[in-house]
Structure formats: structure tokens, C-alpha cells
Amino acid sequence: MKLQQLRYLVEVAKQGLNVSEAAEKLHTSQPGISKQIRLLEDELGVQIFIRNGKRVVDVTAPGREILRISERMLMQAQNLKRIGEEFVNVEGGSLTIATTHTQARYALPKAIKAFLARYPKVRLSIKQGSPTQISEMVVDGSADLAIATEGIDHYPELAMLDCYNWNRDVVVPVGHPLAALDHPITLDEIAAYPLITYDFAFTGRNKINRAFENEGLTPNVVLTAIDTDVIKTYVGLGLGVGIIASMAFEPERDTGLVAIEAGHLFDPSTTRIGIRRDAYLRGYAFDFIELFAPHLTRKQVQDALLCEISDGNEG
Numbered sequence: 196m197k198l199q200q201l202r203y204l205v206e207v208a209k210q211g212l213n214v215s216e217a218a219e220k221l222h223t224s225q226p227g228i229s230k231q232i233r234l235l236e237d238e239l240g241v242q243i244f245i246r247n248g249k250r251v252v253d254v255t256a257p258g259r260e261i262l263r264i265s266e267r268m269l270m271q272a273q274n275l276k277r278i279g280e281e282f283v284n285v286e287g288g289s290l291t292i293a294t295t296h297t298q299a300r301y302a303l304p305k306a307i308k309a310f311l312a313r314y315p316k317v318r319l320s321i322k323q324g325s326p327t328q329i330s331e332m333v334v335d336g337s338a339d340l341a342i343a344t345e346g347i348d349h350y351p352e353l354a355m356l357d358c359y360n361w362n363r364d365v366v367v368p369v370g371h372p373l374a375a376l377d378h379p380i381t382l383d384e385i386a387a388y389p390l391i392t393y394d395f396a397f398t399g400r401n402k403i404n405r406a407f408e409n410e411g412l413t414p415n416v417v418l419t420a421i422d423t424d425v426i427k428t429y430v431g432l433g434l435g436v437g438i439i440a441s442m443a444f445e446p447e448r449d450t451g452l453v454a455i456e457a458g459h460l461f462d463p464s465t466t467r468i469g470i471r472r473d474a475y476l477r478g479y480a481f482d483f484i485e486l487f488a489p490h491l492t493r494k495q496v497q498d499a500l501l502c503e504i505s506d507g508n509e510g
Contacts, residue, residue: 198272200235201265203228204243208262209335212244212251270336270473287316288477293329293338294321296422298466301442303342306487314479325394325421333471339480341469342487345401353469354500358488360465362458363403364444366430366437373436374453382410382460389417389435391426402462403438427452472500 203217207228210216218225229249236243243258244251254262294303299321311319322329322338326346332338334352341347347355365380367373373384386407393400400419407414417435420426423443430437431451444454468484468491470476481493 289318291338293332294342347469364454391435392438
């Protein structure tokens with residue numbers, strides 16, 4: 196049994212049982228992958244994949260268990276490599292953060308600047324996606340940390356660490372009637388205008404929907420986006436009233452817009468870090484977490500991971 200065979204196996208599963216796509220992803224040949232998987236099946240004495248001719252169409256019951264253990268073995272092999280790097284390459288290494296646009300654009304820059312000043316030889320990579328996509332990046336080992344508001348709690352493989360709470364502003368063009376209100380804005384007043392806000396999978400959108408539903412209101416959502424800057428652009432064009440994360444309004448840049456505090460209308464949201472329970476983190480990864488969320492010291496992160504592992508084993 197070779198680790199390369201396990202990599203082939205896991206990648207085929209990850210690519211929806213498409214061996215050609217797995218071969219392309221791993222920069223190898225389709226016949227080579229098929230041969231190695233069959234050799235592994237012969238060695239284990241069980242069929243992992245169900246085939247229809249040359250096509251892989253399903254995973255057998257023992258195959259599902261083999262895949263689960265293979266993923267764990269590959270992660271542990273990666274952990275061994277990281278432990279070695281911890282002591283051989285003290286100053287260098289890599290850190291991959293998977294996050295949403297709002298976090299990357301508005302919440303992370305200060306921590307990233309401080310981190311790069313402290314660790315100039317570490318290769319820092321930021322991957323953006325939906326909460327589901329970035330959580331899966333950490334689950335499959337292609338990212339070290341996921342930072343998002345939604346989605347992480349749907350993955351039991353990930354330990355969650357609360358970073359900070361935040362709420363929302365309503366944004367309107369300068370001169371808009373809502374900007375002249377002399378009282379806290381209400382949901383009725385917002386619902387009187389076309390609404391522009393986040394896509395449902397992003398940045399607490401469910402809490403926005405719930406607030407209107409609780410008041411028996413159905414807002415006219417004319418446009419949704421995954422990018423806060425896109426929302427502000429179309430609000431500036433007069434296409435509707437925007438609801439965005441408060442941290443995403445920058446008075447010095449958003450000079451054509453007015454932000455109206457709306458935290459009293461919506462439940463607060465919590466941004467979290469997701470870490471794969473069985474991952475080994477280099478020392479600088481703990482430092483990055485603390486730079487981003489100062490209350491999350493190395494000991495607190497390690498304790499949380501140990502607690503999560505214990506809870507997972509008990510369940």
C-alpha cells in the first residue's frame with residue numbers, strides 16, 4: 196500500500212468519480228490511476244469502486260470506509276511533514292486561508308499586514324469562496340483555516356472558534372429620504388424600497404430574511420451579490436437600498452453613500468474560524484489566529500481542538 200494510491204483514490208472520489216478529472220488534477224494519466232486503484236483493491240481484497248465498463252459509477256460499502264480512513268491517513272502524513280518543517284524550516288513555510296470576500300476585503304487586512312511583517316518568509320495564500328466552498332477546502336486539506344460567518348457549523352470535521360460579533364448598516368445614496376430620518380430606521384421603512392443585499396449563502400443573509408418575516412414583511416429584493424463592493428456600487432446607481440455588514444462601510448471611500456445604523460433590527464452574527472480537528476498547525480498559524488482574534492491564544496485554540504476531538508470521539 197502506497198500513499199500515492201490513497202491520493203489517487205481520494206481524488207477520484209473528490210472529482211465525483213471522474214477518473215479523467217482526477218488524473219488532470221494530479222498531473223498524471225487516467226490509466227495510471229486506474230491501475231494503481233485496482234492494485235490497491237487486489238491488496239485489500241475488496242472492491243472499492245463499482246464500475247460500468249471502464250467508468251466508475253459508485254462507491255461500495257467497504258469502499259466508503261476505505262475512503263474515510265484514506266483521507267485521515269493522508270492528513271496525518273501531511274501533519275508529519277509539517278512537524279518536520281516546524282523544526283527544520285523555522286522561519287519559512289506556508290499558510291492558506293479560505294474565506295469570503297467580505298472577510299478578505301474588510302476584516303483580514305490588518306491581521307495579514309501584521310503577520311507578513313512578523314513572518315516575511317511564510318507564503319501566505321488567500322482563497323475566496325462561499326462558506327460551503329471554503330469549509331470544504333479545510334476539510335479536504337487544501338486550506339489551513341476557514342474564516343466565515345455561515346457554513347462552518349455544518350461540518351463536524353471542523354472545530355469552530357468564535358472571533359467577533361458584528362451587525363449591519365443600511366446604505367443609501369446621499370440625499371436619499373431614509374438618510375434624513377430623525378429616528379432609528381424601521382423594517383417597514385426599509386421594505387418600502389427595492390432591496391440590494393447579500394446572496395443567501397453569505398454573510399448572515401438568513402438573519403436578514405428572518406427579521407422581515409417576523410414583522411410579516413416581504414422585501415422586494417431586486418439584486419443579490421457575494422461582493423459587498425458590488426452591492427454598494429448598485430446602491431450608488433440608485434437601484435435600491437443596501438443592507439451590508441457594518442465593517443464594510445468606509446466613509447473615506449464611500450463618499451457617495453450614507454450608512455444608517457441598523458443593528459437594532461437584526462440579530463448579530465458571529466464570524467468564526469474553522470480548523471480541521473486532526474490538523475497539525477505550525478506555530479505561525481496560531482500567531483495569525485491571535486492577530487486576527489486577540490482573545491484566541493495558542494492555548495485556547497489547542498484546548499478547543501482537544502475538546503472538539505474528545506466530543507467527536509464520544510459521539
